[in-house]
Amino acid sequence: MSQQESRLGGHILVDQLVAQGVKHVFCVPGESYLAVLDGLHDADIKVTVCRQEGGAAMMADAHGKLTGEPGICMVTRGPGASNALAGVHIAKQDSTPLILFVGQIERGMREREAFQEMDYRAVFGTQAKWVTEIDQVERIPELVSRAFHIATSGRPGPVVIALPEDMLVEAAKVADAPRYEVIDSAPTAAQLADLEKLLAEAKNPVAILGGTRWDARAVQQFADFAQRHALPTAVSFRRQMLFPADHPCFIGDVGLGINPALLKRVADADLILLVGGRMSENPSQAYTLLDIPVPKQKLVHVHPDTAELGRVYRATLAINTSPAAFTQALAGLKAPAQPAWAAGTQAMRESYLKWSDPGAITTPGALQMGQVMAYLEKTLPADAIMTNGAGNYATWLHRFHRFTRFGTQLAPTSGSMGYGLPAAIAAKLRDRDAAVVCFAGDGCFQMTMQELGTAVQYRLGIVVLVFNNGLFGTIRLHQERAYPGRALATELVNPDFALLAQSYGGYGAAVERTEDFAPAYDAALAYALEHRMPAVVELRYDADIILPDRTLSQLRRTEPVA
Numbered sequence: 001m002s003q004q005e006s007r008l009g010g011h012i013l014v015d016q017l018v019a020q021g022v023k024h025v026f027c028v029p030g031e032s033y034l035a036v037l038d039g040l041h042d043a044d045i046k047v048t049v050c051r052q053e054g055g056a057a058m059m060a061d062a063h064g065k066l067t068g069e070p071g072i073c074m075v076t077r078g079p080g081a082s083n084a085l086a087g088v089h090i091a092k093q094d095s096t097p098l099i100l101f102v103g104q105i106e107r108g109m110r111e112r113e114a115f116q117e118m119d120y121r122a123v124f125g126t127q128a129k130w131v132t133e134i135d136q137v138e139r140i141p142e143l144v145s146r147a148f149h150i151a152t153s154g155r156p157g158p159v160v161i162a163l164p165e166d167m168l169v170e171a172a173k174v175a176d177a178p179r180y181e182v183i184d185s186a187p188t189a190a191q192l193a194d195l196e197k198l199l200a201e202a203k204n205p206v207a208i209l210g211g212t213r214w215d216a217r218a219v220q221q222f223a224d225f226a227q228r229h230a231l232p233t234a235v236s237f238r239r240q241m242l243f244p245a246d247h248p249c250f251i252g253d254v255g256l257g258i259n260p261a262l263l264k265r266v267a268d269a270d271l272i273l274l275v276g277g278r279m280s281e282n283p284s285q286a287y288t289l290l291d292i293p294v295p296k297q298k299l300v301h302v303h304p305d306t307a308e309l310g311r312v313y314r315a316t317l318a319i320n321t322s323p324a325a326f327t328q329a330l331a332g333l334k335a336p337a338q339p340a341w342a343a344g345t346q347a348m349r350e351s352y353l354k355w356s357d358p359g360a361i362t363t364p365g366a367l368q369m370g371q372v373m374a375y376l377e378k379t380l381p382a383d384a385i386m387t388n389g390a391g392n393y394a395t396w397l398h399r400f401h402r403f404t405r406f407g408t409q410l411a412p413t414s415g416s417m418g419y420g421l422p423a424a425i426a427a428k429l430r431d432r433d434a435a436v437v438c439f440a441g442d443g444c445f446q447m448t449m450q451e452l453g454t455a456v457q458y459r460l461g462i463v464v465l466v467f468n469n470g471l472f473g474t475i476r477l478h479q480e481r482a483y484p485g486r487a488l489a490t491e492l493v494n495p496d497f498a499l500l501a502q503s504y505g506g507y508g509a510a511v512e513r514t515e516d517f518a519p520a521y522d523a524a525l526a527y528a529l530e531h532r533m534p535a536v537v538e539l540r541y542d543a544d545i546i547l548p549d550r551t552l553s554q555l556r557r558t559e560p561v562a
């Protein structure tokens, strides 16, 4: 649009999105931002109308995770913004670039508690990297450009922009801002020399990969580096896609339910190379794995945000750069001819292979979860995108699925229930040829299952596996551990999920026995592909199954911890 022409605020805003490279917006409409919707009417931007703002914001987060570009979400004021907070919190904890646009009351009504009025700076102030309200229509290009830079640079995260309704219908003559550029830095030659020296002196190093600002090339470059150094490499909680599980140096994930041998391996290391991650509560095993503030292991911490370096752990060597820039510099590092730790890497690798073998798992009841996972592992294509929310069911995915490619995992490190379905929708909208499989607990699924309507509306052939144990199982597990026999508020009366899916126009089947899983899953997948409609397979399994290696009743018999 020519900068000589006068444009409506809502149209200027949409033109900025186009100028910043936005191709997709996730929204729930509201009367507060009609002028923006009007701008989107003629723009070259796909608009996905969602059923609830929490789902919309989660889709935007998933889009941000897959592309590295800010996911865009638009919601109305008060109630819409409140629902969207669920996704903003995920984007913060997951370091995902996301921009949430919120309709706002007219400027002249502020401070009267007008209809659905909220102070967005106060409401989102602790969750977003930046919250602003655009008061002058002429400043839309400046502030939107800034939002893209903030969301993507350093440690990526969410930005919230409130849009007063009357500002959006004012007109102005302003120029569009050019497309944003992600700000990066590179490790210095001195830092690389220090790293080379630390590696040369190490007897028992380990790498842990986490965070964002990775891409497929960075993953490959680190994998090559690990190979040259025979460096045992783990990934952080729910960051499995950062290192190929079929690589001889991959030794597992440092998260919840960690392989005890891996825990020991990290604790015993003399050098930890932490790339992109923060070693927050879950990977650090509730801040017990590394000493605070000075770990006994030498720590090389690579992170794109200076505020994260030295925040909890005092690193031996802190490098302020993105994983993508860091891995690019690794090719120049000299590798020791025959690292002393190579045999240890192989031993840890063997431990991982055993730990992640679903065939070795036996569970109570007629539906063997180990066999379910074994079948999926046999049939899933390497580029299948796997999504999940929160609940013990996710353990099956994260322990037994061998993630081998970047861009195949959408999992909230924030432990947000309800994430799997919206994430699967965002993944499929982006790549309609991709195989997309969502893992959802019965509790988890019911947080956002109304987005099945979105999946049907856009004809998205995703497969959803609903792990139905009739429980908020994770919480029941905690109750049985801490207050044995005193369960409350953790049992669920559920709908027939297969019928529910059918009522939406999708495919639905329920499975109760191991031998029925493969045909039901195959039929669901075939239906999803042929009809381009969501397919739900409900797994009804024994509620005693809570962990791959322990049942609820076993946990109940142990001593209370409280």
Ligand SMILES: Cc1ncc(C[n+]2csc(CCOP(=O)(O)OP(=O)(O)O)c2C)c(N)n1
Binding pocket: 390, 391, 392, 393, 394, 415, 416, 417, 418, 440, 441, 442, 443, 444, 445, 447, 467, 469, 471, 472, 473, 474, 475
């Ligand atoms: C939005 C949200 N609400 C509550 C919780 C606390 N919580 C964590 S797991 C869980 C139960 C999950 O139940 P389900 O999805 O059925 O999985 P299961 O543990 O039974 O396998 C709850 C309530 C959470 N993590 N996120």
Ligand SMILES: [Mg+2]
Binding pocket: 391, 441, 442, 443, 467, 468, 469, 470, 471, 472, 473
């Ligand atoms: Mg459950």
